[in-house]
């Protein structure tokens with residue numbers, strides 16, 4: 001039998017009696033610790049980056065060449081229009097990571113330990129969302145770089161593209177709190193994933209992401225115009241091509257703020273009172 | 276700052292309902308500081324629910340409880356600073372390695388980066404997990420997982436540790452290791468509340484035991500108090516021929532006036548007895564009736580028999 005595989009009573013007694021209680025971590029340290037945890041998961045399972053590295057390319061090719069000819073007549077011209085749309089669609093689709101991890105923690109029991117730790121409770125979610133933002137940046141970089149090769153020419157230049165991605169990240173950070181709330185209500189990761197798909201899919205297709213709303217029937221046009229995803233797509237598109245107005249950006253910031261104000265406190269309420 | 280409290284846990288009339296179903300139905304507990312308290316009951320008895328209420332994870336629907344004098348529903352922060360919980364299901368991150376788990380917990384308890392690492396290594400060594408430190412926890416055996424889980428609970432030595440069925444599903448060697456840890460904890464001054472389905476475990480470890488069934492405590496005391504509450508003694512009879520069972524049962528119940536307990540073997544009979552002299556008379560009766568006896572002994576009831584007797588009514 002392996003001698004080192006046994007409990008060493010002397011060491012155990014020492015370990016139990018020598019330690020002092022440190023002062024609890026400040027919120028920032030707790031946030032970084034949870035971000036580190038999320039990064040470790042990527043380290044152990046690098047495959048999970050596939051959807052931020054490969055999926056964007058796949059979508060880009062599909063939309064540009066499948067619909068490009070039919071919808072806009074020219075793929076190159078369509079690419080200028082569609083890239084911001086596909087970018088928004090791809091990135092909003094990976095916003096449920098933190099929610100899914102939270103749901104898994106609840107199923108597995110790690111959630112209970114988190115709740116008895118002397119930490120600022122939202123730090124676990126915010127830490128994970130920081131790493132999600134990293135995913136958004138990777139996905140955006142991959143997609144924009146690839147599009148540049150295919151002939152994408154943003155008139156807003158590198159600053160415009162940078163601002164567009166930043167705005168996208170802010171919106172997605174806020175959107176994530178919906179999934180966090182649902183993660184505390186739903187019984188399994190699968191249901192959570194299905195539900196978020198069922199929300200994101202129609203919202204992105206019934207938006208200005210792929211087609212100009214003025215070509216749509218009236219009743220649809222009305223919905224598409226107030227759809228927050230349309231607001232986001234318009235602002236991202238505007239920033240990339242250097243034609244965004246301050247109002248475009250403001251609308252997105254406002255919808256982000258509304259999402260946070262409703263869903264962050266709701267999430268934390270459910271978090272504290274979870275049975 | 277410790278509030279003057281005689282007991283680590285004091286609970287009065289704790290109730291928890293899930294819909295119409297009452298999972299915990301008026302539980303009173305007084306657990307002395309520095310002791311090991313055993314919470315013994317079958318699956319579904321309400322052990323986990325009670326522990327979760329005491330650990331501030333679940334709000335009671337009735338009654339109240341204090342931990343070191345702090346109310347578990349209103350002073351959760353004070354309570355959480357003093358307790359640690361090792362849940363029934365491992366509360367560690369399976370995708371991370373052992374050392375990553377402990378460093379993470381240590382960081383979240385407030386250790387600086389370097390100290391967190393040192394503390395993690397110290398605990399891994401004490402729990403015999405140094406070699407597996409870098410493996411993902413999902414590749415650990417049940418015993419290793421349990422040890423890591425307990426290690427995570429004592430990154431900062433708690434004043435009170437809840438262990439919810441810490442040995443369920445473990446092999447005997449791993450179980451003994453967990454027992455060693457529990458004993459070491461009390462030596463270091465930690466109060467332990469341990470839930471278990473195993474009577475032997477409660478008997479081995481606990482200073483006091485509460486037997487819980489269907490959300491109610493049906494008996495409480497030291498192991499020997501519980502045993503004597505069932506009767507002064509337990510008579511064991513083993514027959515040479517199991518075909519004599521019926522005859523033996525008739526003779527014994529006529530002399531002793533007690534119920535013969537069910538047993539897995541026909542050749543074995545168990546029943547309560549009041550005193551030794553009645554037992555001697557019973558032995559004589561058996562001989563007279565021509566029943567051949569291989570073994571006849573009088574002893575304290577095992578906890579097993581205590582539980583049988585308590586839940587029989």
Ligand SMILES: Nc1ncnc2c1ncn2[C@@H]1O[C@H](COP(=O)(O)OP(=O)(O)O)[C@@H](O)[C@H]1O
Pocket residue numbers: 275293298316317318319320321322323324325
């Ligand atoms: N969240 C819950 N919702 C509904 N019923 C529950 C819940 N948790 C526990 N129960 C029920 O309460 C009873 C006691 O459960 P539990 O405390 O887990 O028992 P034990 O830990 O002794 O096995 C069981 O019948 C169980 O099904």
Ligand SMILES: [Mg+2]
Pocket residue numbers: 319322323324363439440
């Ligand atoms: Mg249980």
